[in-house]
Structures are given as structure tokens and as C-alpha cells.
Amino acid sequence: MRPLNGIPPEMNPSTLIVIPARAGSSRLPRKPLRLIAGRTLLHRTIAMARAATAGLSDIQLLVATDDEEIAAHARAAGCDAAMTESAIATGSGRALAAARQWGTEPRFIVNLQGDSPFQPQGALRAVIAALEAGAQVATPVIALDWPTLDALRDHKTRSPFSGTTCARAPDGRALWFSKTIIPAIRDEDALRQSQPLSPVWRHVGLYGYTLDALTRFEATPPTALETLEGLEQLRLLELGIPITTVPVPPPVFDSSGIDTEADIARVEALIAAHGDPTP
Template sequence: MVVIPARAGSSRLPRKPLRLIAGRSLLHRTIAMARTAIGARPDVDLVVATDDDEIAAHAQAAGCHAVMTDSAIATGSGRALAAARAQATQPRFIVNLQGDSPFQPEGALGAVIEALGAGAQVATPVIGLDWAALDALRDHKQRSPFSGTTCARGADGRALWFSKTIIPAIRDEDRLRAASPISPVWRHVGLYGYAYDALTRFEAALPTALENLEGLEQLRLLELGIDIMTVPVDPPVFDSSGIDTEADIQRVEALIAAHGDPTPALS
């Protein structure tokens, strides 16, 4: 089950799911991207979880089922779990596809679904950074140190840690640069899929001290002893994090004008 949390309240961008980006709403863009990723999988349902009648109607206008959830739910993961609990049959897994992030890397959602189907308790995408991308991230963090998350992962793909700092530290970097065009740094993509029981445990647990220090809720999963499988994906057509402000909309519209629109048509 793929859930798109789409609440009405947003202090920086009111009624965000309904806002237009290059003539198409944020919610309809996310639905279109999700449908393409789900493809012909008959066992994966797509649901919008909202607290607003107009947003629900907007989802239904795109042919997507909508579930009304309590406006007091503060997080996307909590809203996704509430939508799952509202189903007649408990889903095996739940993917929390943030409604304000329609420009995910191609293949990211499909890769998370595949990992969950193969038995992962939690799955999330990562992008291997080449040296130019790592240099750009380092430069960006000089201005915005808490923007962008990196991941240290084991040889089997399990996440060992996530951080707002760039991990791992790199000794003998000149030698590594000469040896390979790809750095050892992985950037995390904020898309999560959970086995039902893993999401239930996560939501029932209080935030941890390390989670609060880094501002990364996935650290709670690691501290609970729940494995997170990372799935490598290619970089997106253009790099855009969540849409949170008017400036974000303007930036993405400029990227669309320059590079074309990556969002598929609604089917």
C-alpha cells in the first residue's frame, strides 16, 4: 500500500497539496508519479490520506481513493499508519510517499516496493555521489548545515547510520578521487517504506535523544533495533527536495522550463 499524506495545514504554504506547479497541482503530480512507479502491480493500492474534504475531492478527481484522517496527526508516517488501519484488510507494507515531493528519483518508489516485497522491514533510497556532487553538497552545507542527509551503509545494504553531517569522514581522499569517479558518500532520499509491524512499533515509540539531536526520525528505527534496507537509485532528472515555500515553487518551475517536465500524465 502506497499512502500519500496530504494535510491542509501548512504555515509556510497554506493548502499546499492544491498549489499549482507549471499548471498542475502538487497532489496530482505526486499521484501521477506514484501510479507510474506502481505500474501493473495488482497487490499495491494507492491512497491519499488527508484531513480536508477539498483535498479528498481533488484526489478523487484524479481517480485516486482518499481516506479522511484526524487533523491532529502531526506526521506523515502517522497519517500513513492511520490510513492503513482504515483499510478492510491490513496491508503487508506501507510506503509513506510525501505529498510535497513529486520529483523523486526515477525508480525510487519501485525499488522501495521491491525491497519490501522481498522481506525488508524498512526500505529507503540512497544516491551514490560522484565527487562533483559531493563537492556541491559540502559547499551547500557551508550555508545550510542541516539541509541534506547522508547515510553510512553496510556491504549488504543495511543502513548503519544517517546524519546531517557528511559521513563517512574520508582519509586519503586524493587517492580515492584518482581511483574512482564515485565517492564513498551516499545521500539519503526521504522516501520510506515499512512492514506494517515496523511502522506500528515506530509510531508507538517516543522520539529518542539522538533522533532529536540530528532531527532525523529514522534514527528512532535504528535505536529500536529495526533494520533499514537502503536501495541505490540514480539521481533525479533535476534535484528538488520538498515543496515548502513560494520560492520552492518558483525554483521548480524554472527547472521545468529549463529541463522539461518529469511528471508523467495522469492515467
């Protein structure tokens, strides 16, 4: 590995948080630079990550991009940036490519999606804590109450591949992820009367890896089930790499990413109504 931007090896962190910020987006071109209520999507994500990790030591934040303007925009916010190849297919792959530019290897790499600046409070810290406790891969999930599950079902009638759910074991191990709503619920009416939360967990697209787990993921071609669902984390499960899910409280705003002009308008309306959650 070579040092990134002249950073000496002794300053390399135990945990590297990487924000993939690719320029190309068919639905929202140059997405990282798009303004949301006067601040760019990338600057909002950087600010959220800094606030979420305040007080934690041995952590470095890094933007991984394929565009010099985006890299300069990250540095203007005081965040280092690594240039990566445009051909890299996944955010996790881009995170690994950026990590390989450091002088020494970090123990953990966190892939913080650059289009999700409104993550649930505590999600980033919870993922890092799970890695430090021994998880090979960690990712957050949110328990859905019944009204939220009803809203997700309604949303999927119009956008069936928006929103991911997770079936998990009692010890937190992920059993499966799907773009359909899992598990199916038998005797749902009785269950609604007996408990406030549904058995459905919604996945938040934030991943933390050990370096070994991420290297194995990136060295393996996409699997058939991963391709069918469009969910890269299924490759890990098919490789036999366990994923630890960490429950986090619901966010102030919906935690789905910013992918369209409509998403920007929706979030700006929420900011106008409830205030800006970005520090």
C-alpha cells in the same frame, strides 16, 4: 478496521502506498494544492506514483489528509483519500492511520511524501521489491559523485539542515542517517583520483514498512537522537529495527522536497529548461 469509503475487504491490497498531504505548513500554506507549472503538487505526486507502479498488481494508492478540500482534490484525480487527525506528527504516522481504515491489513505500507513529486526513477518499485524480498523497512539512497558532493557541501553552508546522508554497510543495511555529511573522508584527494563516486550516499525521503515495523515505530515516543537530528528514521535504528537501503539512480531533477516559494520557482525553471518529467 472498517472498510474505507465502502471498499470491500477482498479488494484490499498487499501494498498500500500512502501520500500524506497535510494542509498546515508554516513555510508553504496549503502546500498540496500549490501549482507547479500549472499542475498542483498533489496531482503531480499522484501521477508520479501511478507511473512508477504501472504494471504492478495488488497495489493501492491513497492520499491521507486532514483537510476535506485536499481530499476532494485527490478524488478529482481518481485517487481515494482518507481523513486523518491534524495532530499526527509524522508522515509515517499519518500513513499508518490511513492504513487502519482499510477492511483488512496490508502486508506493506509505503509512505510517499506528498511534497516530492520528482523522485528518482525506479525508487518506488525498488522499495516495494525490497519489502517483498524480506526487508522490514526499505528506503532509497543515491551515490554522490564528487561534483554533486561538492554542491551539497556548498548548499549546507547556507542551509545546514537541508539534505540527509546515510552511512550503510556493504549488504545495504543502514548504519546511520544524518543532516551532516557522513562519513568523514580521510585522504580525500587521493580518493578523488581513484574513483568517480564519493563514499557519500544521499537519502531519498521515501519509506516502505511492514505493518509490524510501522506499528512499532508509531507506538514509540520520539527518541533523543531522532529529535536532535530531526530524522524520524533514527527511531527505527534505536529500536533495533533494520533499515534496508536500495541504491537508485539520480533523478532528472533534484529530489529534495518542495518547502518554499523558492523551491517552486527553482523547479519551474528546471521544467522550462528541461521539460516536464511528470507523466
